[in-house]
Each structure stands twice: as structure tokens, then as C-alpha cells.
Amino acid sequence: MGGKVTCTLGEIKNRADFIVYWGGNPAECHPRHFTKYTLTQKGKFVPNGRKDRTMVLVDIRETPSARAADIFLQIKPGKDFEILTTLRALVKGHRVNEASVAETGLSIEQLRDLADRMKQARFGVIFFGMGLSMTRGKHMNSAAVLMLAAELNAFTKFVTMPMRGHGNVTGSDMVMRWSTGYPFGVSLCRGYPRFNPGEFSTVDLLVRGDVDAALVLGADPGATMPQPGIDHLARIPTIVLDPKVTHTSRLARVHITTAATGISAPGTVYRMDEIPLPLRPALVSPYPTDEEVIRRIREAVAKKPAWAQRPAAMAPTN
Amino acid sequence: MLRITGGKVYDPANGIDGVVKDISIADGRIVAAVDGGRVIDARGMIVFPGGVDIHTHVAGAALNFARAMTPENHRQATAFLHTPERRAGLGGQTPTTFATGYLYAGMGYTTVVEAAVPILSAKHTHEELRDTPIVDKGCCVLMANNEIVLDLLEAGEIERAKEVVAWLIWAAKGYGVKAVNPGGVTAWKWGKDAKTLSEPVVGYSNVTPAKIIASLAHIVDQLGLPHPLHLHCNNLGVPGNVATTLETMKVLEGNRAHMAHLQFHSYGGADWHTMRSEAAAIAEYFNAHPNLTCDAGAILFGNAVTITADGPWQHLLHQLTGKKWGNLDVENETGCGIVPYTYKGSNLVNAVQWAVGLELLLLIDDPWRVFLTTDHPNGACFWRYPEIIHLLMHADVRRERVKKLPAKAQSRTTLGDLDREYSLLDIATITSAGPARALGLANKGRLGIGADADLAIYNEKPDGELLFRYPRYVIKGGEIVVEEGEIRKMSEGREFIVQPTYDGAIEEYLRPLFQQYYTMSFENYPVELERLEGADVRQLDGHG
Known part of the structure; x- marks a missing residue:
């Protein structure tokens, strides 16, 4: 386990048709992210800009970023690792314990839908923020999201990137x-x-x-x-x-x-x-x-x- | 001023083969005679021109990614302690920049070429090279998956593509042009690869890998770059890739080219179980075609970190080995993949790979056209070159090692039958004189009057491995940088860059494309000349 499957921001601008923000609030913390790199830009292979892209926001509360999202998934605090691990299993077609899914705040249908959308994307990306990396599970959460993105490459093109901030x-x-x-x-x-x-x-x-x-x-x-x-x-x-x-x-x-x-x-x-x-x-x-x-x-x-x-x-x- | 007396001099460029003669140095150059200054008594020693590494990965975004990915390796690495003269650092598979300079100099190498530089992050590469002390440096710039160039090839605009290539070289402050898996890295942006030379690249209808290779080799020659196209072929590492490599060499007829890490491209067989060496077939073609040079890209058993712009191959290697995987796609230009790897003598595939690297070095007749590399850190670390030199100089040692390979592997290679042994002059050729000539560095790799005073002085001992591991003295630019196995002086190296001629109007063509496809403003894209320390600019008159 380890490593990172990523790209420069221009790849997102030119290609990404499926964009997930997880545990972050870019609308307030990275206010130009949507307009410069991810959502509204018209890219080489997504010529219609926002219309060609689907955005998912995963967070524990409805932040202003949810307004920009096509799908908002509100999860229970501290359940990121469980959800990511379930998604990894669903992506690979493994069976999951539906009872334990109930504790995460999402239904199995929502998770299946997300896993299917990820696999069907032409070029997908997960941006993850401190709401994932600094909450319960910490570096294990980061490892899980990195693994999920890496494993999705058996089906389609998928990358991930931490939403870093704090100056340089x-x-x-x-x-x-x-x-x-x-x-x-x-x-x-x-x-x-x-x-x-x-x-x-x-x-x-x-x-x-x-x-x-x-x-x-x-x-x-x-x-x-x-x-x-x-x-x-x-x-x-x-x-x-x-x-x-x-x-x-x-x-x-x-x-x-x-x-x-x-x-x-x-x-x-x-x-x-x-x-x-x-x-x-x-x-x-x-x-x-x-x-x-x-x-x-x-x-x-x-x-x-x-x-x-x-x-x-x-x-x-x- | 410095005089080296009584040493046996090996200077292939001047046909000097072990002649005892004095060498005088003044102002960083070799001169006819000096009056006064220090004298090094080199009796019982051999004097070589400083080593030149034509293909290595020592700086840049990909290597820095690999450093971060492998902290467990650093714990076993040689530690360089901070002293008043020397910076702290770590050796190992992905040495820190300061340690890189010390390790190369400590082995008698004085010039290195970083072989894969994306233009978008070239500023970063130059920052790292600036922090790589002692050695002189140069960069090869990645072009074969640059979508602005490919779009022009698609439209048949070869003249404009030439202007763009010239502009990009200068923007990156590069020395040469590198092609990695032409078309394959672009295809990888959609999770695909380019497996054949004649089929169109994903997303294009007229552009094939063969067309990219032929066009870039032609453009590089037209621009008059001192170093030919530096080519990493398609299908690296795959059994049966000998067909692709031979086809690629045919595409290159009429142009110069340097075939990088040829070992990884010389395999027969249909799958991993039937993989065998095809070094003989490659060498036979290569020997008959003087337009080509190559470096071995030999492997040695042990730990390595594979780093390449060849993204699809790295995904495959990750799936094969289950080891951690780093991937970094660079917008519109290139990509890179990183997978830590251990080569095992007991593994059939690794054993064949080990044999192929040595076979190529022994079967290619002309030492001026095949150079010693391990594609550091892919096949092995550069600081293990002395182990390979030892094997090249001693057929009996090789045979002993071959006997220890798995029986199946022994039947897939002819290494045990090869009697050739490298002489000291041959070693000086493949480590210094040859690569310097292939790079077009006229003042490197030779010890004649006017050459840069870069020398390595070794004890004349029978054991090739120890002989080349610990030079007695290393002199760089006329200064003694290593003495009795110690770094004595931390000098700064120069950086070689070329400035091809291009029509300034090309910027007006590029600017709108750039604003559309990139995420950085056009003005911020080129590397500022001031960012480089000791820039040595060569203006080219070949019209671009």
C-alpha cells in the first residue's frame, strides 16, 4: 500500500468529466479552484465546460461548496475510512456488509451509484481536504483514498490530489x-x-x-x-x-x-x-x-x- | 596550476592507451606545460578523463516524487554527515541532490545528463541541478508526447513543429530532446498505450509513433543540436519487444539517434515465461548502422526504484508486482510513473535482463557507440557502475555468475559463451570519451590540450570493481575535488544549454494555444536564465 496517482491541474481542466471533493470546502477555502481548474473551465476534451462535468461533494455538513455540486453526500463524522473501504470493495465487485454501511450515513444504493459513476467516468479525480486527512483515521484515510484512485485505473483513468493550502x-x-x-x-x-x-x-x-x-x-x-x-x-x-x-x-x-x-x-x-x-x-x-x-x-x-x-x-x- | 606526473594515461579520443605522460593544468584547462603549482605524483596510478553519464535521473519532479515515496529506502542509505565543507545528505536509490554530486565525483564522474525533463516543471529540475555540486550538467527535454507538437504533426505542419521544438528547448533551458514511448504517454492520459509503431495514436488519425520518431529525429538534426534525438522506444520491458526496437531503428535511418537503455528493449519470447535475450539481433543491426549510439541501461540484482515518463508501463509493473505506485501526468506534455522494484537473481525475467545488459555491451563492437549506464535508478544505482566494469573486464567472473542463474535463464542467453574482455582503454571509452562525443561536448571526455581539466586518477590494481570504486584523486575544472577518498572541495558545476535559432513569431502562434490548454500564463512558462547557476549557453546556427 502506498504511492499516489495524480496529475497536474491542467489535466483536470482539459479532461476531467467526474470530479469529487471529499472533506473540503473549496468554495470558501480555495475560491478559484472551480473557475480556474475544475468546473467551469472549457477544456480540450470537455469543450462545454461545466455541462460536460459531474461534481460530487462528500462532507459531514452542507457547506457553501454543496451549491456547486451535482450530488452532495452527507456522511457521519469519522466514517470516511469505512466509506472509502466499502467503495474499494464495490469497485472490485466484492460483497459488502450492508448493516455496517448503515452506520456511515449513506445507503448502499448511494454508494453503489457513486462506485458505478466512478468506473464509468472517462477521466475522474478525487480532491481530498483536511476534513478527510486530519479527522479520525488520519493517514489511514489518506491511504484509503489514494488506494481507491489507484485501483480505479483498472477500469478507467482516475487520479487524486490533496487540497493543500497554507501559502507555500x-x-x-x-x-x-x-x-x-x-x-x-x-x-x-x-x-x-x-x-x-x-x-x-x-x-x-x-x-x-x-x-x-x-x-x-x-x-x-x-x-x-x-x-x-x-x-x-x-x-x-x-x-x-x-x-x-x-x-x-x-x-x-x-x-x-x-x-x-x-x-x-x-x-x-x-x-x-x-x-x-x-x-x-x-x-x-x-x-x-x-x-x-x-x-x-x-x-x-x-x-x-x-x-x-x-x-x-x-x-x-x- | 597543477601537474600530474608519472601516471599511465588512458585517453581514447587521442589514441593514448596506457602511456606514461605528464598532464599540466591551468585555469581549469589542460595545457602544454605549467611553471610551478602543485605536483601530484601519479606513479603506479592510471589517469582517465572524468566520467560522463549520458543517461541518468538525478533531479526533477519525478525523482523528488520517488524520494517522498520511499522513506523506508532512505533508512538503509549511506548517510553523508554535515561538515564545514559539505552538506548533509543521503545516498541510496534516490540520493539527495548534494549526495548525488558527492557520489558521482567520488566515483570519478564529472558530467551528468538528466534524461527526462518536462518543460512545465523544468524550473524545478534546474533548482535541483543547482543544488547538485561539483559535476557539470545538462538536460534532455521531453517532446514525444507534447500535444502542441503532435497536433502540428497531425496537420502536416512539420516546419512549424520545428520552430515550436526550438522554442521549447530554449524555454526549458535544455540541452537535448528526449522522446519517451512516443504517443504512448499521450494515450495513457486516457488509460491506453501505443503498442505498435504504425497505428495512429489515441486521439489522432495521422500521427503514429513511427511518424513522431522520424519527425523529431529529423527536426533535431535540422536544428543542429549537438546531441541527437534521445529515444526511449515503445514497449519498454515487454517480452518480444525486439521487433518494435528493430522497426524503430529502421525508422531512424537517415537521421542520428541515441537509443536509451537498450537493455530494456532487447527481449524475445511471447510472455514472461518464454522471455529470452535478443541482444544478438539488436547488436547485429546496430553494428551495421553508424547513425546510432546507445547506452546499456544494464540491471544489477538488488533494490531499485523504477522512474520513467512511461506511465502505462508503470501501471503494468504495479499490477504485476503489487508494489506501491506513483503516477504524475503532466498537462499536454508528458507523464511519469514510479514503482519501487527488487531485481532477483533467482527470477527468470530478472536473470535474463541482467544478461541482456552485459550482452549488449559485449556484442556491440564499437565502444564509441555503446555507453555504460543503468538508467539510474531504474536498473541499478549509478554508484554501482564499478560492479559492471568488473564484469566487463573479466570473462571468468561473468561465467561464474551465469552458472548461478536459474537453468532456464541460462538457456535464454549467450552471455556465458562470450569471451570478450574490456581493456582499460575500452572502459575509458564507454564511461567518458564515447558519451562525451555522442553529447557533442567537445571539451569533455578527452585529455588533450584545451580540454576541460576533468580527470579521475585510480590506483592500478587488478580488481576492476575496487579499482573504479575509489579513485585516489578526482579533478574537476582543474580543482582537486576528491583526494584520498574524501570530498575536499565543494565546487559548483556548470549547466550546458543550447539556444536553437527560431523565428520569434512562433510565440504569437503558441500564446493563444497556451492560454487555452495550460493553467499557467505564457510568460511564466519559460525558465528564466537567471535561475541557472553557471549556465554555459551554446548558440546554434542551424535555422529553426
């Missing part, structure tokens, strides 16, 4: 991957990259009080972390780089105001489909860019004597 989080993932091999939750304490989500992820390190200094860049953990993590940030020397004063700035020892990337600083941002876009600043800022501040800190640190002994070089072993 995808860009951060990409750089971490090519420089350390891992997307997040990386520890360099032993001089080489190690990965263990739950142990080395920021929230866990802070909640356990394992770190004795923090540099916060392009994020506001003071607004989103659990309270023990926030308390720890206030206890240790915390440095914030941000164009504006954030919740974290208020509990930090140092706040350095930087130019806003994309407005007054150049850079690169990655879309949710991992395609990079150049940012061209429209304004001039009196403040330095994030990059310049980090570079100057790094240069100052480099002048200090190394605290660790120089390790011996390593040669390939396997």
Missing part, C-alpha cells in the same frame, strides 16, 4: 525532499537527515519541550499549535521572520519584519500539484527579504568556531 507549504516540501530525502519531520541532530513524523515533527518537538530555540518562518504556530507547544515557544528564544506581527511574534524574543514574498520580494511558489511558479514583486519594500535575513544570520554563525568535532568521511557501503 508544497514548496517547503519540495525543497526538503531534494535536500534531505524527506518532506517534513526531519531531524539533522546527528549531522544527517532522519525522518520520524510524531517524533521530529515541529508540533511534537514543541509539545515535548525538546527544543531550546526556534526560528519561525512563514508560519504562525502561536495561533495554531496546541497550548503546551505555544507555552514552550514563549519559554525559549523564539525568532520570527514575517511581514506582519503575528500571534507568534507577540510571544517571541525577536521579530524581524521582512518584505512580503510575491508582493515586494521575488521567489518561487509551488502550486498544490507541485508545479513551480515565479513570483515577481510589484512593489518595493524598505524591509529585507526572508532570504537576505537568513543569509546574514548564516554568515554570522559560520564565523563562530564549530561546536562539533569533524566527522570522518563516509563511503558508500551497500
